[in-house]
Amino acid sequence: MKDIKQGARIYFIGIGGISMNGLARLAKHAGFVVGGSDNHPSERTAILEEQGIKIYYPQVASNIDDFKPDYLVKTAAILPDNKEVSRANELGLQIFDRAEFLGAFTRTYKNVINVSGTHGKTTTTSMISLMLIDEGLDPTVHLGADLDIFGGTVKAGSEDLLVSEACEFNRSFLNFSSTTAVITNIDHDHVDCYPTIEDVIDVFARFIRLVDDNGYVVVSGHDKNIAKAVEEAKEYFASAGRSFPQIIACATDDAVCEVTGAVAGCRAENITFNDGLPSFDIVFDQETRIDVQLRIPGSHNISNALNAAAAAYVNGATPDAIRNALNSFAGADGRYTVKGKYKGCDVVVDYAHHPTAARATIEAASNMPHNDILVVFQPLTFNRTKLLFDDYVSSLLPCKKVLFAEIFSDRESDTLGMSSKMISDKINEQGGDAEFYEDREELKKRIDELIRPGDIILILGPEDIRTLGDELCPEK
Known part of the structure; x- marks a missing residue:
């Protein structure tokens, strides 16, 4: 190294x-x-x-x-x-x-695919890895969650190719160099590091600067914040006399993308849902078409699949490998993970602690077979909760019932006067139905009172609350 x-x-x-x-x-x-x-x-x-x-x-x-x-x-x-x-x-x-240390590690590999973005990093990184493995390219992989086939968060493989999750928290991904950089989306998060969305856009622009001139930048084509980051990065490349990497935009339509000013080079067509699971064709520049049937729900996972397919494709994965990987991928740990059955209900856990991610995961669950959905939610960090308070309310207000656990934070000593109860109260003021529980056992008792067979118990938030899924389903 x-x-x-x-x-x-x-x-x-x-x-x-x-x-x-x-x-x-x-x-x-x-x-x-x-x-x-x-x-x-x-x-x-x-x-x-x-x-x-x-x-x-x-x-x-x-x-x-x-x-x-x-x-x-x-x-x-x-x-x-x-x-x-x-x-x-x-x-x-x-x-x-x-x-x-991880940055130094990335610099020892000939080809490095770094996957960034506010949401969807782990899923997209997992998908890319499985495509490359299916192709026989034996990548080394670094993930932010456990993947069953790895027996953990990493896979030790070839010294020629590394696939790594690149997190923007505390600007950590500015230590990483990329031959291919993926940006799934840019949203306002990690507010203790980035007070404004402009700060987030700027750090992603700096991340793009670290991409090899002959490399690739794979992006969600209609993300306006990504478009701003790309423009900012282009100005830097031009001033430095460098050639800008090739941009590959991904989209679920054939409209002109904000990022490139052209139709996306990687698109999803013929999108349908079968019991909540997406089926679609991936099309590369009208020349290559790959039919896909995902095993994980949600429109957001169509976008994740497109970004993954584009990154894997330019790094040597064939259409067959892309198809095989996506059709078999059952999700990384804590990303719409079905823990099992509890009193006739499906118990699902997901890391969706940000309002945008919560909204997407609830939408995905609503398309799955069910009677009712009981959402159990725990915000992550007091700072984020304070700054995104109204977004939390609006994203959870449409739910039929939400049970809140107290905010979890392992890096803050000041609560900033925030509590999950405040979100619960505001939802109720606006005509929703929410309850707050400080005590874990009382929360579990309330779950028992509310559920009936055929419901989905959707547990959203950090690992602290997701362990409730293991308590309800000790044996999957």
Whole structure:
């Protein structure tokens, strides 16, 4: 790896976390000596230990002296006064932020597909990966969620091709270089980093700047915010005397795209729904047509499939591989995941914590066979809830019934005076039907009172609330 010596000893603080766990596995595959720490053993740490990775519990200074790392990798959740960080600083060791380490990792690959966007990153990254695997290209893959066939969040593969999820939080994806960059959409999110939508657009423009001149930028063609980011990036390329990468716009119609000023080069035609599942043709420039039947619901997943198909196609996937992957893909963990049955109801969990994502997921569920839909919702972070309060209300107001859990945040100490109860009250003021529950057991009792066989229990939000799906369906 550039900037990191070959065969180095690398220590991951918080190695049980979903992202750090995957990075540790990829680092071991790349030939580094890997160790790390966590406060408690878990299923994820057990898997790493089975692979011969030394893990320390809990996080204490002596771990650093025992493992003798060359480098440490940490996340933003690890505070500066962490005992292992303090000891590493005393010894003068180099400490990488998770995103810095992942960025260095991307630079070791000949071809890198980085998938960005406010919504749909994990699904799109998964789809691309499966298309390339079906083609026999053996990509290395880094995801933001578990995928069953990987047995985790990563797949260790070829050194020639990396497919990685690129998150804009805290500008982390500005550490990544791309030969193909995918932007699924641009919405106002991570408001603690980006006070305005203009700030979000600007950081995506900067992300585009990091694409190879001979590379590709795959985008949702009708996203006006993407169009602004592309124009801003083009100005930079022109001023730097660089050639702008080839843009591939994707759309579900043949109207002129805001991003390119032309009809999309990758389109969905003949869209129909069978029991809520989309069926359509993917058309590349009228020359190649691929018939697809998705196993995951929602119009938004048609867009995800188009972006994935375009990125995979220009990286060597054939129409047959694209078709096979999309027709078999059942979704990544926490993205419209059917956990099982509870008292005759389908229990579905989804990470849709943002108002836009919640609206799309509720729409997808409404097209599935059901009697009623009971939505259980938990907002993520107080800052986001405050800034997007009215959007939360409008996205959840049409639901027949919404049960709210309290806002979850693991990186804020100030509630900003916000509570899920405020959203619930505002929905009721506007004629909706919402209830707020601080107590988990009371929430579960209320679910029991409301449901009947044939309903869908739709649990939306961060992992904290999605674990309710496991409680209701301990065995899938």
